[in-house]
Amino acid sequence: MNRRNLWWLVVVAGLLFWWFSQPVAVLPTQIAPLVTPVQPQPVTQAKAEQQGTQLVEVKEQLPEELQQSFALVAQSYAAEVAAPAYARPLTVADVQLLQPNQFFAQSIPVAGGGSIRLEASQYRFSYPEQVRVSLVSSGIALTEVQVQLVALQQEKVLITAALQGLDGRYDAVLSPEPDWDGELEVRFSFEHQGEQQQLQTAIEYSQPVAEITAVGSPSAVGADLVIPLHISVKQAGFYRLRANLFSQTQQPLAQLTATDKLGSGPQQLQLKVHKTVLAGRAGPYWLKTFVLEKMSASPAEPTRYGKSAEPEYAVEYMSLDALSDEPVEMSAEEQQRLELLQKLAGQ
Numbered sequence: 001m002n003r004r005n006l007w008w009l010v011v012v013a014g015l016l017f018w019w020f021s022q023p024v025a026v027l028p029t030q031i032a033p034l035v036t037p038v039q040p041q042p043v044t045q046a047k048a049e050q051q052g053t054q055l056v057e058v059k060e061q062l063p064e065e066l067q068q069s070f071a072l073v074a075q076s077y078a079a080e081v082a083a084p085a086y087a088r089p090l091t092v093a094d095v096q097l098l099q100p101n102q103f104f105a106q107s108i109p110v111a112g113g114g115s116i117r118l119e120a121s122q123y124r125f126s127y128p129e130q131v132r133v134s135l136v137s138s139g140i141a142l143t144e145v146q147v148q149l150v151a152l153q154q155e156k157v158l159i160t161a162a163l164q165g166l167d168g169r170y171d172a173v174l175s176p177e178p179d180w181d182g183e184l185e186v187r188f189s190f191e192h193q194g195e196q197q198q199l200q201t202a203i204e205y206s207q208p209v210a211e212i213t214a215v216g217s218p219s220a221v222g223a224d225l226v227i228p229l230h231i232s233v234k235q236a237g238f239y240r241l242r243a244n245l246f247s248q249t250q251q252p253l254a255q256l257t258a259t260d261k262l263g264s265g266p267q268q269l270q271l272k273v274h275k276t277v278l279a280g281r282a283g284p285y286w287l288k289t290f291v292l293e294k295m296s297a298s299p300a301e302p303t304r305y306g307k308s309a310e311p312e313y314a315v316e317y318m319s320l321d322a323l324s325d326e327p328v329e330m331s332a333e334e335q336q337r338l339e340l341l342q343k344l345a346g347q
Helices: 001-022 043-059 066-083 334-346
Strands: 087-089 117-120 124-126 131-138 144-150 156-162 169-174 184-193 196-207 211-214 218-221 226-233 237-246 252-262 265-274 285-294 312-313
Touching: 043 252, 087 265, 117 184, 131 144, 131 184, 131 196, 131 252, 144 312, 156 265, 211 285, 211 312, 226 237, 226 252, 226 285, 237 265
Parallel strands: 124 196
Antiparallel strands: 087 252, 117 131, 131 169, 144 156, 144 184, 184 196, 211 226, 218 226, 226 265, 237 252, 237 285, 285 312
16 A cells, blocks of 8 residues: 555544544434435535535534544645645655565563574575574573474475574575575474473575566656666566665665566666656666565466566666656645645634
8 A cells, every 4th residue: 555545544534533433323213214226326516516515514523533544634635636646755764665675573572581583684585695584692501403494385495404503693694596486484492491382483595586687868848857767577467666766875865666567588667757756856866775576467466576676776867857847746636635634723
């Protein structure tokens, strides 16, 4: 789910919470009459004006605190849609967007004191990457430490290895086989105070269905800087590519997104970034942090992933003067949502 739809869910949830939290008088003798379903009628101009009046009435009934909350949501949503959905501005605070493949380790307290945690070099791996994982203990002594890698779908043990620790750290480097694919589980087993215990976590391993091989020369199309990416596709399908754009000094600028249906063989996806997002920061730029997905065509089909031949690519310099000054255009849906938020906020 993208951030723009998330804003809308927040609004709807807020309205529903307020609506259903209001006291309702119910007569014990009330009986719901039988009604005959009717076909929905088209919305006329008069009906639209009536609905607008009803919206104003609802807004006037909202408590001042809720209106203030909607004012903040409206302000944030306006800033969100000020940039196009295909080029979301980035800052150093957007950790999850800047490091989408980061594995977040959590320490687990152990009875009697101390803690343990499971670490991994990343969450998603592509063949032939090695799986690097570690078990780290703090303040406790572990014995008989062992690691297993299990293919969850087949419940098949792929690797079992005994580990020797150093200062409470047990590192494992697991070399892949060509048939590794899908969700895997890392399981560390150990003894502590005479009891056998286990700590596990899930990771993903994929056989790449496509590979980014190069970045082409950018071009100007209206107010957009268009950056073509060359992709070698093994499995045809509908693909989504996300990549982060950085300045020459490695400052994050924007997350770029492109989707398209690709056939097998040499293909191309075009990333775009609007002139307003670049805010006068001329190139050259760098593209990195790629997430290339082959989208699922059905609930039974898992999302498959591609990879990039290089971790980053330089984007050739192109003067921003070649781009026009056309403003970002909101979609009709985004405009309606913003207007609704502003009305609910009393603006």
